[in-house]
Amino acid sequence: xxxxxxxxxxxxxxxxxxxxxxxxxDLHIEAKKVTALRGPxxxxxTTLLTIVGCLSRPTEGRVRLLGEDISxxxxxxxxxxxxxxxxxxxxxxxxxxxxAALDNIILPAYPTGRPRRELLDRAExxxxxLKLGHRRHAKVEWLSGGEQQRVAxxxxxxxDPEVLIADEPTANxxxxxxxxxxxxxxxxxxxxRTILLTSHDPLVVESAVVQRVVDMRDGKLLSxxx
Amino acid sequence: xxLWLAKQRYLIDxxxxxxxxxxxxxxxxxxxxxxxxxxxxxxxLYTHALRQEAARVLAASPEVILQRMVAGRHDLIPPGYxxxxxxxxxxxxxxxxxxxxxxxxxxxANYTFMVPxxxxxxxxxxxxxxALERARGLAKNNGISFRSYSGKLHTFIVAEVxxxxxxxxxxxxxxxxEASFRAFFDYPAGHYTDIALSVANPLEVRNVxxxxxxxxxxxxxILRDEVLRTYASIFDWREGIVLALLSAAILAFGxxxxxxxxxxxxxxxxxxxxxxxxxxxxxxxxxxKFWEGLLISLTAFLIGFVAAYVHVFHFxxxxxxxxxxxxxxxxxRFQLTPHIDGVQVATLFFFTVVPYAAAVLVxxxxxxxxxxxxxxRS
Ligand SMILES: Nc1ncnc2c1ncn2[C@@H]1O[C@H](COP(=O)(O)OP(=O)(O)OP(=O)(O)O)[C@@H](O)[C@H]1O
Ligand SMILES: [Mg+2]
Numbered sequence: 001x002x003x004x005x006x007x008x009x010x011x012x013x014x015x016x017x018x019x020x021x022x023x024x025x026d027l028h029i030e031a032k033k034v035t036a037l038r039g040p041x042x043x044x045x046t047t048l049l050t051i052v053g054c055l056s057r058p059t060e061g062r063v064r065l066l067g068e069d070i071s072x073x074x075x076x077x078x079x080x081x082x083x084x085x086x087x088x089x090x091x092x093x094x095x096x097x098x099x100a101a102l103d104n105i106i107l108p109a110y111p112t113g114r115p116r117r118e119l120l121d122r123a124e125x126x127x128x129x130l131k132l133g134h135r136r137h138a139k140v141e142w143l144s145g146g147e148q149q150r151v152a153x154x155x156x157x158x159x160d161p162e163v164l165i166a167d168e169p170t171a172n173x174x175x176x177x178x179x180x181x182x183x184x185x186x187x188x189x190x191x192x193r194t195i196l197l198t199s200h201d202p203l204v205v206e207s208a209v210v211q212r213v214v215d216m217r218d219g220k221l222l223s224x225x226x
Numbered sequence: 227x228x229l230w231l232a233k234q235r236y237l238i239d240x241x242x243x244x245x246x247x248x249x250x251x252x253x254x255x256x257x258x259x260x261x262x263x264x265x266x267x268x269x270x271l272y273t274h275a276l277r278q279e280a281a282r283v284l285a286a287s288p289e290v291i292l293q294r295m296v297a298g299r300h301d302l303i304p305p306g307y308x309x310x311x312x313x314x315x316x317x318x319x320x321x322x323x324x325x326x327x328x329x330x331x332x333x334x335a336n337y338t339f340m341v342p343x344x345x346x347x348x349x350x351x352x353x354x355x356x357a358l359e360r361a362r363g364l365a366k367n368n369g370i371s372f373r374s375y376s377g378k379l380h381t382f383i384v385a386e387v388x389x390x391x392x393x394x395x396x397x398x399x400x401x402x403x404e405a406s407f408r409a410f411f412d413y414p415a416g417h418y419t420d421i422a423l424s425v426a427n428p429l430e431v432r433n434v435x436x437x438x439x440x441x442x443x444x445x446x447x448i449l450r451d452e453v454l455r456t457y458a459s460i461f462d463w464r465e466g467i468v469l470a471l472l473s474a475a476i477l478a479f480g481x482x483x484x485x486x487x488x489x490x491x492x493x494x495x496x497x498x499x500x501x502x503x504x505x506x507x508x509x510x511x512x513x514x515k516f517w518e519g520l521l522i523s524l525t526a527f528l529i530g531f532v533a534a535y536v537h538v539f540h541f542x543x544x545x546x547x548x549x550x551x552x553x554x555x556x557x558x559r560f561q562l563t564p565h566i567d568g569v570q571v572a573t574l575f576f577f578t579v580v581p582y583a584a585a586v587l588v589x590x591x592x593x594x595x596x597x598x599x600x601x602x603r604s
Contacts, residue, residue: 046602046603055597079505082505083504083505094500095500112234113229114232
């Protein structure tokens with residue numbers, strides 16, 4: 001699905017504080033599988049997610065999506081790929097405050113111009129699937145952390161992407177909620193979505209849902225795929 | 227096309243929702259904006275209407291007025307003067323006019339006493355303008371006394387009150403018969419205040435003036451076109467003063483708009499980052515903000531302009547009276563004829579909306595091009 005070849009990523013390149021967050025990553029993320037990135041803080045997990053998810057471009061190396069080289073594409077095309085093929089579940093959820101759950105969920109579909117009715121129906125369906133239908137008109141800041149995350153998951157799914165990307169999805173949840181999240185993840189994996197996540201949490205990386213764990217350190221992979 | 231429309235509708239929806247979410251701030255900005263448009267529109271509507279009014283009034287006045295000068299001052303026209311003008315080509319009519327000012331100690335106002343060329347009232351009767359009607363509580367068939375400059379009291383019956391057609395000039399008129407006028411001001415028989423000449427062909431007016439000056443070296447011809455120009459320049463000058471003051475306001479507004487936009491709150495920047503991360507293009511973000519700006523400025527423009535229209539044409543521009551009207555004996559309650567000029571509206575629109583748009587564009591553009599990966603680290 002996604003192939004990374006000799007990816008390197010520098011921050012502040014050419015300045016005194018130049019820092020190579022990723023230093024030669026070769027990785028093949030397989031379709032319809034759940035892959036977890038594991039590693040100490042600062043090892044470059046989030047940075048790698050941003051590159052896979054077309055949120056940023058590698059300084060060196062190539063990214064192939066379904067065999068097509070996308071590392072050199074202009075921003076507009078990257079944005080379109082991101083919108084169509086990737087759904088994001090951020091650690092801080094990143095919902096828009098002041099808007100209702102439903103309105104947050106349909107935001108990624110605005111640039112597609114799909115009819116509103118269709119979007120709302122789909123959003124309701126997603127919310128109901130995560131047992132949050134009764135909260136659809138609640139402003140997101142009134143929701144609990146677990147509820148917010150479920151809204152964020154619905155938002156990630158509104159454009160029906162093949163790939164889901166989640167950064168530290170359980171970091172802001174207690175054990176019970178983290179368990180529920182793993183349940184949701186299992187459902188999503190069963191739908192045949194490709195899932196890439198980062199985590200320190202043993203509950204996540206040692207779960208049976210995760211089919212492959214990739215260890216990272218200092219911007220490199222420790223090659224011991226499970 | 228349909229897709230494009232659907233997208234714009236989503237962007238506008240989102241914009242409306244964001245405006246509503248930050249009510250206090252946006253209402254503050256809107257208020258300042260409306261006040262600015264209101265002021266500018268009031269000034270331009272007002273001066274424009276005044277100018278029109280003056281032009282309308284002067285359109286009815288004679289092309290040339292001849293005054294006699296003695297020691298550089300306006301003096302009476304002596305008997306036999308009209309005959310000396312003789313026949314000048316192009317002059318249709320030569321008429322001696324009788325008019326003068328009268329200070330009414332009761333209302334502390336100046337009236338213009340005048341003998342009309344046609345339909346003069348009978349001796350002892352007067353026709354008054356609407357200002358007198360109000361100030362002295364006059365109505366048809368009322369009697370009123372004026373003390374003349376010689377100290378005698380003259381009593382007149384009001385035969386009629388003039389309509390309000392152009393109050394700017396006719397408000398303070400008192401029309402009377404020639405006999406009453408001569409008696410009231412002790413005007414010697416055969417003398418006139420000035421001479422009015424009608425010239426049919428506008429191209430001939432200058433020639434007529436030159437010939438008049440040659441035939442009567444002690445007289446001064448006053449051309450209607452020159453008066454018109456003088457009026458216009460007075461209005462322009464006053465408008466200029468007010469606009470100069472207002473330009474300071476525009477500047478302040480520009481700074482406010484800039485501040486508002488460049489100070490895009492951390493919250494707004496975060497939102498832009500989120501929108502970009504979940505698949506909005508830079509262009510979508512800019513368009514969304516463009517709609518926001520357009521909604522704010524159009525609302526402000528519409529409300530401000532309508533308010534100014536009401537202010538000028540229904541409340542006689544009561545806020546500006548001291549500055550804009552002080553140049554002549556004008557009357558407090560006069561109503562201007564409503565008039566809207568397309569070019570004027572366009573100019574106004576340009577000077578209020580464009581600076582705002584320009585002030586907010588750069589900061590928004592800057593925020594819109596931030597890298598979407600920033601939302602992963604917060
Ligand atoms: N915009 C940036 N500018 C400079 N340095 C950055 C930037 N973003 C990340 N880094 C650095 O790159 C390195 C990798 O960061 P990254 O966020 O990918 O780590 P991580 O593995 O996700 O860590 P954590 O587990 O704490 O989330 C860190 O040392 C970080 O300080
Ligand atoms: Mg991280």
